[in-house]
Amino acid sequence: MPYTEDTLEALRKSSPAQDEFFQAVAEVLHSLRPLLDASPRYRAHRIIERIVEPERQIFFRVAWVDDEGTVQVNKGYRVQFSSTLGPYKGGIRFHPGVNAGIVKFLGFEQIFKNALTGLALGGGKGGANFNPKGRSDNEIMRFCQSFMTELYRHVGPTVDVPAGDIGVGTREIGYLYGQYKRITGSFDGVLTGKGLAWGGSLGRKEATGYGSVYFAEEMLNARGEGLEGKTCIVSGSGNVALHTVEQLQKMGARVVAVSDSGGTVHHEEGVDLELLKEVKQVNRGRLEEYASEQSDARFIPLSEYPEGGHAIWAIPCDAAFPSATQNELTLSDARTLLENGCQCVCEGANMPATPDAVGYLAESRIAYGPGKAANAGGVATSQLEMSQNASMRQWSMDEVDRRLREIMKGIHETVSEAAEEFGASGNLVHGANIAGFRKVADAMIDQGVV
Ligand code: GLU
16 A cells, blocks of 8 residues: 555544545645655655644633623634744634634645745644624623633744634734733734734735735736636635635726625626625625625525535636635536636635545646645735734835735745646646645754654
8 A cells, every 4th residue: 555545544543533634634645646756755754644643732621601691611722733844823713613623624734835935834723613603792802812811821922823714803813812912911923913003914814815816817827818807706705705806806807706604696797895895894794785785796595505505606707716615616516617617716715625626626727726825825924924023013015915926926836846846737736735745844854753
């Protein structure tokens, strides 16, 4: 049995019921086969066995009191996966579906994504099975305070620097930061995605979405094309999706659909971003409200798509940006996209495509940007926030955006070259996995058996 198969088999036994983690590892190991054959030293140093095992996992109780005075208990997680290239870095997700397998898959992806940025960042991820939907500001604050009361002892500006993810935005980062500061008495860059008045960086909230669009533009430029004038769809309507829409519109593309967990909005004239922001960010409401304000927009509720709500992928487009969540795009969705003429799929979310969809898209001749590469702009800009905090400076939006663009261009070059080197020209899934892994693995060998 090949080396990677052995490792997968052992992992399936030692990490049962962690399907998403297993899925993420299987994809990376599949890509690595030619590299492992060409460089036996990775096997000799047992890099694969070490890299799939988090350096440390912290699971904790988060007890808090809701507005009715009822005690609530949630599970909190921080997985410190790899500190090979820098402090552990990665977001915190608050979502009822969070469990150990989800946090491990996200932390594992983060190792390679962070390596691809070219910056000094290790990989980690955290979260809680807490559902922020429908909770009052005070409940969110009490939850965040309780969460940080445990987390503070495990983080630090050169140790582990969490940020936001699904369910964690500037409001939650604010409450987490306030509590960290109250406990430690130290105003330092222990979290990124902070508010602009208290250590945040201009451009951080835009960065994942903008970066994904810059990555798509790089992929299309390499084929002598660009996003201008293209028809696009963007799944999701959270922070990543909204800023993807924003940058696509700036570049002269037309976004005709967005979605949320209740359904899809199809607006052929082009999505009204101001209204979308009003509904989703200001009112924290449902997408259905967008359609009730815009008579020429059509709302397709999830109930009309009982098989998982993939209505958005049936809307014809030139470029698709899966920017909602894991496994939101199946093989049949990918086929529908391509049948309808889609030439570019660029992932703003983490692992949004199922394994067979990844295989299909990577083998197709379209421009396919895997999340590890395409959505790395968020964490890269977090590192820019860390740099500004360490030097007690604040850069302009133009400065941050210029650096973000450069970083995305660099990632595209790195992953394209790695794909080419291993005979998989244009397959950026293989390119991203190989280039990210090689950087971490070489540094692990330099640092000895730890
Ligand atoms: N949660 C984001 C990601 O998936 C950002 C992480 C960060 O900025 O640390 O990459």
